[in-house]
Amino acid sequence: MSNSATYERVCTILLRHNPAGPHPAAPVTIDDALTDLGIDSLELLSLGASMEREFDIDIDDATLASATSVRDLLTIVETALERAER
Amino acid sequence: MSFDDVVITGLGSMSVFGAGVPALWLGLHTGRSAAAPAAFDAGRYRVRGVYEVPSAALAALPDDDYAVRLSAAAADEALAQAGLSGHRATLSGAGLAFASTSAGWHHPAEAFGAATPATALMPLLRKELPAVAVAAGNGLTGPFAVMSSACASSTGALAWAVERIRGGDAPVMLVGAVDVLTEVVFAGFHAMRLLTGERTRPFSLRRNGFVLAEGAAFLVLESARHARSRGGEPLAAVLGWGASADRAHLTTPAADGIARSVRAALADARSSADAIRVCYAHGTASPAGDAAEAAALVEVFGPGRPVVTAIKAATGHTEGAAGMFSLVAAVHGMGLGQVPPVLYTDDQDPATGDVRLASAATVSIPAAPVLVHSSGFGGVNSSVVLDIPPVRDSRAPARGDAADPASTEARVLVMTNSDGGTWPAGAARPADPSAGAEVPAPAWPRNPPPDAQCRMLGEAVRTALAHLDPDTRQLVRNGALLSGTEFGAQAHHARIYADLTAAGPRAVEPLDFALSTFNLPATMAALALDIGGQVETFLGATGGVEALASACHLVATGRVGATLAVGHDAPENRCWQRPEEPPVPARATVFAVGQGHAGVGVAGVRRLAPAGSLPELTTLRLAVQELAGTDVAVWCDAVGLTAEQTAAVRQWPGWTVVCSEAGAAAPLDVHASVVERVARGEPAEAVVVSTGWLAPTVIIRYRR
Numbered sequence: 001m002s003n004s005a006t007y008e009r010v011c012t013i014l015l016r017h018n019p020a021g022p023h024p025a026a027p028v029t030i031d032d033a034l035t036d037l038g039i040d041s042l043e044l045l046s047l048g049a050s051m052e053r054e055f056d057i058d059i060d061d062a063t064l065a066s067a068t069s070v071r072d073l074l075t076i077v078e079t080a081l082e083r084a085e086r
Numbered sequence: 087m088s089f090d091d092v093v094i095t096g097l098g099s100m101s102v103f104g105a106g107v108p109a110l111w112l113g114l115h116t117g118r119s120a121a122a123p124a125a126f127d128a129g130r131y132r133v134r135g136v137y138e139v140p141s142a143a144l145a146a147l148p149d150d151d152y153a154v155r156l157s158a159a160a161a162d163e164a165l166a167q168a169g170l171s172g173h174r175a176t177l178s179g180a181g182l183a184f185a186s187t188s189a190g191w192h193h194p195a196e197a198f199g200a201a202t203p204a205t206a207l208m209p210l211l212r213k214e215l216p217a218v219a220v221a222a223g224n225g226l227t228g229p230f231a232v233m234s235s236a237c238a239s240s241t242g243a244l245a246w247a248v249e250r251i252r253g254g255d256a257p258v259m260l261v262g263a264v265d266v267l268t269e270v271v272f273a274g275f276h277a278m279r280l281l282t283g284e285r286t287r288p289f290s291l292r293r294n295g296f297v298l299a300e301g302a303a304f305l306v307l308e309s310a311r312h313a314r315s316r317g318g319e320p321l322a323a324v325l326g327w328g329a330s331a332d333r334a335h336l337t338t339p340a341a342d343g344i345a346r347s348v349r350a351a352l353a354d355a356r357s358s359a360d361a362i363r364v365c366y367a368h369g370t371a372s373p374a375g376d377a378a379e380a381a382a383l384v385e386v387f388g389p390g391r392p393v394v395t396a397i398k399a400a401t402g403h404t405e406g407a408a409g410m411f412s413l414v415a416a417v418h419g420m421g422l423g424q425v426p427p428v429l430y431t432d433d434q435d436p437a438t439g440d441v442r443l444a445s446a447a448t449v450s451i452p453a454a455p456v457l458v459h460s461s462g463f464g465g466v467n468s469s470v471v472l473d474i475p476p477v478r479d480s481r482a483p484a485r486g487d488a489a490d491p492a493s494t495e496a497r498v499l500v501m502t503n504s505d506g507g508t509w510p511a512g513a514a515r516p517a518d519p520s521a522g523a524e525v526p527a528p529a530w531p532r533n534p535p536p537d538a539q540c541r542m543l544g545e546a547v548r549t550a551l552a553h554l555d556p557d558t559r560q561l562v563r564n565g566a567l568l569s570g571t572e573f574g575a576q577a578h579h580a581r582i583y584a585d586l587t588a589a590g591p592r593a594v595e596p597l598d599f600a601l602s603t604f605n606l607p608a609t610m611a612a613l614a615l616d617i618g619g620q621v622e623t624f625l626g627a628t629g630g631v632e633a634l635a636s637a638c639h640l641v642a643t644g645r646v647g648a649t650l651a652v653g654h655d656a657p658e659n660r661c662w663q664r665p666e667e668p669p670v671p672a673r674a675t676v677f678a679v680g681q682g683h684a685g686v687g688v689a690g691v692r693r694l695a696p697a698g699s700l701p702e703l704t705t706l707r708l709a710v711q712e713l714a715g716t717d718v719a720v721w722c723d724a725v726g727l728t729a730e731q732t733a734a735v736r737q738w739p740g741w742t743v744v745c746s747e748a749g750a751a752a753p754l755d756v757h758a759s760v761v762e763r764v765a766r767g768e769p770a771e772a773v774v775v776s777t778g779w780l781a782p783t784v785i786i787r788y789r790r
Contacts, residue, residue: 042337042533045279045596052592058132061279061294 003078006055010073013054014039017047032070041065051077057084092251093320093475095313096168096306097414098160098262102137102299102401105146105159107167107418110303114400114415114426120283120297125192126269131276131591135283137299137402138267150219153189156302157216157264158223164260165224168306169318174225176316180258181228182695183247184217185239187406187603191268191579198270198580199661200587208664214626214780216264216302221695227705228256230695230782231632232625234574234604236462237368238329239263240303240409241470242622245327247307249639255693257312262304263407270582271405272298273591274599278337280372286403288369288396289376289438290431296370299402303410305417310475320475322417325455326355329620331567331612332465336534337600338374339461344382346618347467348459352386354645355471357455362392362471364425364444364451366412366458369396370403373435375461380438389440392457393448399429409460413470416456420474423453463600464609466621496638497685498788499648500553500678501758503751504546508553509762510685525552525559528614534600536610538672539575539656544611546674550650551615558680561647566620567612568637569652570629570750572778573659573670574604580661607654619646627725627778629653630675630750631757635784637679638688648680655749663748664779668725673751675758686761689771690714692785703731706783707738710773714787716740719772723756726777753778757786764788 011028018038028037039047048064051057051073057080067073099106103113120135128134139156147155165171190211196203197211209215214232221230229250233243240263247259275281275298282295313320328350332343352359365387367379383394397415404411419425425444434443442448455473462468501509528544530536536544547567551559578598585593600606605623612621620640624632630653637651654674679688692709694702710720720741724732725748736743746752753776760774771789 040533042597042600045277048279049277049592049594049596053589060132064279 006077007074009054010051010070010077013047013050014070017043017050028070030071030074034068034070055081057081091310092248092324093308093310093313094305094322094324094417095308095318095320096164096166096170097321097417098163098304099301099411099414100139100143100156100160101301101411102139104140104143106163107414110415111418114397117400117429123267125267133276133281133283135297136267136272137297139301151210151215152192153216153264153266154219156266157220157262160302160304161220161224161260161262164304164306170258170306176258177224178227179256180226180260181247181250181256182217182221182226182230182260183243184232185234185243185263185406185410186213186216186232186265187234187236187239188265188268188271189213189216191270192266194268194270194583197661198583200583203662205665209780211662212780218696218780220260220262222697226260226695227697228695229693233622234406234625235466235622236464236603236605237405237408238460238462238466238468239406240413241327241458241460241468242329244324244413244470245329245468246636248324248327251307251309253639257309259307260304261307262302263410264302265300265405265407267298267300269586270579273586273594274582274602276591277594277596278599285430286371286399287430288367288371288399288428289380289434289441289443290371291433291435293371293373293376295372296398297402299404301401301404301407301411303407303414305414322420322472323475325357325471325473326351327470328354329468329622331609331618331621332467333613333616333618334465336464336531336609336613339378340465341378341381341385343465344379344459344461344467345385347469348382348386348457351457351469351471357471359387362387362455362457364453364456365392365394366416366456367394367396368459368461369398371398376435376438380441384440390442393425393444393451394441395425395444396428397426399431400426409458409468412458416458416472420454420456420472424449425451425453462605463603464606464621465613466605466609494642494644494681496641496679496688497682498677498688498761499558499680499685500550501676501761502546502549502553503675503755504542504673508549509758510765524556528611530614534597537575537601539654539659540607540610542656542672543607543652543654543674544614546676547611547615547650547652550676550678554678558648561680562650562678563617564619565646566637566640566649567608567617567652568620568622568633568649569608569654570624570631570633571604571655572625572627572629572748572750573655575602575606575659576661577658578602608652626781627748627750627753628776628781628784630754631776631784631786632782634677634679634754634757635691635693635786637677638691641679641681648678650676650678652676653750653754655751660748668747670748671752673749675751675754677754686764687789688786689789690787694783696780696782703734706775709785710775713785714773719769720775721756721760721772722775723753723777725753726779726781761788764790
């Protein structure tokens with residue numbers, strides 16, 4: 001299972017990038033679609049930059065563009081962190 | 087007003103393949119390798135390859151600012167081919183239309199205010215400098231404009247120059263563009279994830295962005311009659327142009343907007359879609375851009391035709407100069423009867439499969455007429471139709487002909503500004519009670535969100551729309567929103583530079599870049615208020631006044647029924663200032679121009695290229711006399727004059743000297759105050775002269 005600290009950090013960034021403000025009702029869940037959280041294609045670019053800064057990782061263009069859910073974002077971060085550790 | 091065919095008689099290129107059009111043409115067939123930039127250290131970016139102008143090509147050029155060197159070399163080549171090198175007498179009546187998005191930012195610390203620029207460096211920080219240098223170097227005194235409408239700037243500059251020749255303002259127009267590789271722009275496109283460091287593959291399944299590049303390209307535009315009279319040989323004819331705003335999204339292109347631009351160009355050219363043989367597409371190798379452009383081309387032309395090429399595969403993306411390189415390539419290719427292939431695209435994306443791409447096998451086909459298309463951030467489009475000369479011999483008289491009943495006097499109908507000023511006072515809410523109420527608040531996009539300048543401009547435009555009757559308002563929405571700005575939206579670029587310096591490429595906010603082009607506030611307003619016509623931006627203190635002059639021309643020639651012209655600026659976008667430069671107000675001033683009997687008439691316009699950085703007084707006075715005689719009341723905005731010049735003008739009988747604040751809105755306010763006087767008959771006719779540093783002088787004659 002994913003590292004919960006990483007997950008929390010991804011969620012924090014996500015909420016910061018919802019142009020409508022923090023998610024009003026339930027907390028973010030891992031299966032939420034990014035579009036349901038107010039993340040459009042332009043915001044995804046901004047969010048990608050935030051994740052790169054937060055985790056000190058590089059995310060390639062195609063990988064970021066293919067992300068559609070919270071789970072995808074978490075996978076991107078964890079894969080990059082694992083790669084950095086090796 | 088007289089109509090004449092407009093022809094191209096010279097081409098020049100200083101490209102990533104070196105000096106000269108032959109080197110460009112060869113390069114379009116061979117491509118080249120990307121390499122790490124010399125201009126800055128790209129080691130900390132995910133993408134590192136770019137195309138720069140080879141240093142060997144620069145060695146023979148005189149020492150000067152980099153953007154000036156590239157521009158002057160390309161201009162010289164074009165003038166030489168046209169047979170006009172050193173012909174000062176011919177060139178003195180000629181003008182210059184120029185496009186750039188990033189010139190000046192190659193001195194980033196000073197341009198963005200991190201370091202105080204030395205006085206001598208200040209002109210080098212402005213996009214206008216290469217144009218001013220080329221105009222002064224060749225003795226051009228005619229119509230002059232620098233346009234910056236993102237990556238659609240070049241085709242827009244060509245269109246503006248075509249209108250100057252069609253209108254009889256000048257027999258010869260030099261048209262050029264330069265963009266130079268700068269780290270802020272590279273970092274911005276990098277943050278937007280639009281770059282590749284390897285190969286630009288337009289319409290390919292394997293596309294992954296474009297290689298950022300640079301260069302300068304020029305052409306000589308001329309009336310066919312003038313070319314004939316001096317024995318000049320036309321290389322191509324410009325049949326027509328079109329422009330549009332997507333009014334859909336600021337960074338995702340829309341097929342509908344592209345198709346409207348292409349159709350407008352075909353209509354202006356009086357050409358059928360079936361006649362077009364070749365299309366030079368914008369082709370940036372972005373999935374959304376390729377898809378929208380392909381859909382638009384298929385919608386207008388049908389599947390499988392015309393042959394489509396996309397030279398960014400070879401040249402990379404030269405930003406504001408991109409359209410000029412396409413135009414130069416198209417004209418050169420027409421002469422050879424050839425079309426360059428789309429390099430690196432042997433695996434066309436099936437989603438664009440109805441577009442027939444040029445390949446090595448389609449190199450030699452009927453290579454004209456040609457459509458050249460450009461699109462830019464903000465959702466703006468600009469298209470041009472070219473053909474091999476001669477043309478039109480058997481055709482009906484064109485729009486703008488003296489016999490054309492559509493020629494009419496443009497009239498200033500409504501003026502508003504963001505400080506709450508409106509004119510005429512009684513124009514508010516015409517008899518139709520629903521009129522004002524049916525212009526809702528601007529529908530701002532959620533992303534990117536409007537900044538303060540966008541909001542200011544949008545509210546002023548909305549007020550202007552609300553003061554128009556519903557029919558005129560609809561004409562405006564289909565017509566144009568032309569804007570002028572001196573400082574653009576540079577606060578965003580300054581922030582990108584500061585973020586880069588402090589924390590590196592990852593700190594660059596992509597939304598800053600999306601908001602940063604000089605045309606963005608106007609395109610944002612167009613999007614929010616459903617304006618789908620031409621949206622373009624003129625630079626400099628007189629940029630708003632030029633927007634007004636161009637708006638009047640569009641109406642007077644029947645091209646559009648009504649338009650808006652706006653000058654706007656805000657202090658946060660002025661990153662440095664000259665000694666003695668006045669404050670810049672946060673303001674947007676809007677003029678609505680249309681036909682009919684209301685308002686105040688615009689009886690004539692004159693434009694003078696800057697002579698060096700300042701207007702030349704003898705020429706200025708003569709131009710006013712030619713426009714309106716010697717008895718007319720003249721208001722002269724001396725913001726661009728020296729103290730000595732201002733003192734001299736004060737002595738001229740009938741001239742009133744005023745001095746506006748900085749930026750492109752305040753000079754338009756001077757026009758607004760004179761228009762109000764003329765409307766009251768105090769006096770019934772007047773001339774306003776607008777001057778500016780590094781700016782053309784624009785002179786407008788008003789009458790009741």
